[in-house]
Amino acid sequence: MTVEFLPATRAAAKARIALAGPSGSGKTYTALALATALGTTAVVDTERGSASKYAGINGWEFSTIAPQSFAPASLVEALAAASTAGFEVVVVDSLSHYWMGVDGMLEQVDRRAKNGNNFSGWKEAGPDERRMIDALVAYPGHVIVTLRVKTEYVVEQNERGKSAPRKVGLKPIQRDGIEYEFDVVGELDLDNTLTVTKSRIPTLSGAVVQRPGSELAETVRDWLADGEDAPGPREYQEQVELCTDKKELGELWHKVKRLGIGGAALQDADGYSMTLLQYIEKRAHSLGSPS
Incomplete structure (x- = not known):
């Protein structure tokens, strides 16, 4: 197999933002403020309808689902539905439930452990x-x-020189290293001040933003949009639907895998959820064996 290095080019991208903070720090409010400034918004509301309490505030409009099970596979289905519906932004409030909530990862591990062996x-x-x-x-x-x-x-x-307790946030409730998956990670305190702890956007590195909202969203969007437009999962899905050649489908499969978008969740014509790679495989299978 030939390995060839090519000149790097910057592609336009979409935001991947994580907001961590203790109860009362304004995580839901801040997520909605950013999301509604970025586009049409779908909210996966795990917090017993907390997002809906902000509907109409500041003119915010968004759609929600309120799952009762937090199995990781169920979030994939929700993302597939949001993609099919064309939502420009998805908010997951909160991702912690898919770790420690009902049917979340910790429960999944306990159920699948054999003879008390959590490794299995x-x-x-x-x-x-x-x-x-x-x-x-x-x-x-x-x-x-x-x-x-x-x-x-x-x-x-x-400020009066007297001792007083203050609530502080510590470690996010999710898998260790989850922050590596996001472009911008920020910690919110009880004054709704955001401290950016990780950023691939140079101007936001180490930034401290009081009551973050639409201005921060515009900064993120403008920086990510400054690049070459490239086809996304929906565009590749359309290509697959039109393709009648198994060899071409194989080339598409390798291309989307190389681009790192093969895991994008989508729905087929019957409403079943699957990844883009699985969608290509299904299409190839439907064409049958070459004559």
């Missing part, structure tokens, strides 16, 4: 989690997730 549980449940992350990263629009954090109280001196 992680081995079996791991692919479901990987597919979920791939679907998030490959979504054809912007993605914003919120993350709960473990909290504790620290005693500090207040």
